[in-house]
Amino acid sequence: MAGSTARRRREEAKTEPKAPGEEAKPPHVPELLPAFPGLPLRIWMALLVLLVSAAAVILVSTWKPAEHPGKQTDFEVWASARRNLPDALQMKLALTGFGLCGIPRRGNRCARFVLDGVVPAAEVKELAELLQWLVSEAWGAGSGPPSVVDLHAETISYKDQRGVAVMTLKEKSELQQDNFVNLTMFMEFKSLKFTQKQVEAYSRVRQALRKQLSRLFGVPLEGLQHDMTFFSHINGSKTAQTTHDEYWHSHIDTEQYGTFAYTVLLYLNSADHDFDGGEFIFEESRGNGVVVPAAAVEPRAGRVVAFSSDAENPHKVLKVSRGVRMALTAAFTCSQEQAASIQSFPNPSMVEWSGTAAE
Numbered sequence: 001m002a003g004s005t006a007r008r009r010r011e012e013a014k015t016e017p018k019a020p021g022e023e024a025k026p027p028h029v030p031e032l033l034p035a036f037p038g039l040p041l042r043i044w045m046a047l048l049v050l051l052v053s054a055a056a057v058i059l060v061s062t063w064k065p066a067e068h069p070g071k072q073t074d075f076e077v078w079a080s081a082r083r084n085l086p087d088a089l090q091m092k093l094a095l096t097g098f099g100l101c102g103i104p105r106r107g108n109r110c111a112r113f114v115l116d117g118v119v120p121a122a123e124v125k126e127l128a129e130l131l132q133w134l135v136s137e138a139w140g141a142g143s144g145p146p147s148v149v150d151l152h153a154e155t156i157s158y159k160d161q162r163g164v165a166v167m168t169l170k171e172k173s174e175l176q177q178d179n180f181v182n183l184t185m186f187m188e189f190k191s192l193k194f195t196q197k198q199v200e201a202y203s204r205v206r207q208a209l210r211k212q213l214s215r216l217f218g219v220p221l222e223g224l225q226h227d228m229t230f231f232s233h234i235n236g237s238k239t240a241q242t243t244h245d246e247y248w249h250s251h252i253d254t255e256q257y258g259t260f261a262y263t264v265l266l267y268l269n270s271a272d273h274d275f276d277g278g279e280f281i282f283e284e285s286r287g288n289g290v291v292v293p294a295a296a297v298e299p300r301a302g303r304v305v306a307f308s309s310d311a312e313n314p315h316k317v318l319k320v321s322r323g324v325r326m327a328l329t330a331a332f333t334c335s336q337e338q339a340a341s342i343q344s345f346p347n348p349s350m351v352e353w354s355g356t357a358a359e
């Protein structure tokens with residue numbers, strides 16, 4: 001490259017000999033610019049540059065990405081609901097160069113992963129049915145679209161209505177804490193028990209997610225402990241009643257929950273098929289509190305999303321416009337103290353044991 005430029009310069013010097021002291025004359029360009037033949041070439045060149053720049057500005061400001069009917073298009077869809085990811089692992093890291101996640105640092109806390117097929121379909125189905133069963137038994141659970149079931153904290157979202165009205169006031173006050181009821185007391189009240197199959201599926205899935213996370217981020221398994229784990233059930237036909245129901249806001253998990261080091265999401269059902277909307281959006285931080293959508297993951301039964309939980313990964317869930325969206329959020333911590341505060345599941349008295357006891 002450098003050699004050919006030098007050669008061209010030598011040839012130009014040969015073809016345009018100049019007398020000592022003679023000014024270099026601009027070449028004549030009659031066909032190209034016939035209207036103002038008197039203008040010097042550098043003015044023409046400046047005009048040309050201006051024209052090209054203006055055209056580029058207009059082109060960039062009016063360009064819109066190709067639209068898919070009914071879809072938002074201000075972000076790239078990394079993983080669509082219709083297509084299984086070609087490999088078990090799609091290591092589509094944030095390569096946009098913006099925000100703190102601009103340089104993927106696998107093994108150093110800043111990366112985003114989307115995977116399909118790491119949890120057996122039968123176990124995903126078992127968990128989806130478990131969640132649907134509990135929500136149905138709890139008369140639809142929360143009054144707004146999102147209901148949360150936490151098997152460790154023993155809570156399920158609750159609305160004060162029909163079904164619970166059959167309880168005495170004393171039973172109600174024992175059960176209820178804010179928008180939640182105590183799951184164990186509620187299940188006792190309704191004579192419900194977990195099956196051994198449900199308990200085992202839950203435990204295996206949680207362990208599988210932990211192993212995947214350890215592999216993806218290169219964190220030794222022993223260092224990676226379970227933090228909160230909870231199910232979310234978003235019913236698109238309900239209307240938000242309180243600010244707690246507004247699940248669609250952008251957030252950072254460490255700010256929202258306080259302790260997470262890593263967040264793993266497992267989707268229990270699929271966009272398009274079971275519900276509309278509900279895309280998970282990874283955002284990019286542009287500084288000064290400005291976050292912009294960066295990439296969308298459409299939920300698909302069995303799909304896993306894993307990311308480090310701090311400011312490098314702001315995210316949100318888009319509104320669900322039809323159907324019910326179900327997911328498991330499994331958080332992980334590196335703090336032994338935090339891990340020790342998480343209650344184990346199950347309470348053996350809540351399980352209908354069918355054979356050998358679960359680990």
Ligand SMILES: O=C(O)CCC(=O)C(=O)O
Pocket residue numbers: 232253256265280315316317327329
């Ligand atoms: O359900 C999802 O896709 C994301 C949930 C989430 O952001 C959270 O639980 O903090």
Ligand SMILES: [Fe+2]
Pocket residue numbers: 251252253315
């Ligand atoms: Fe979150």
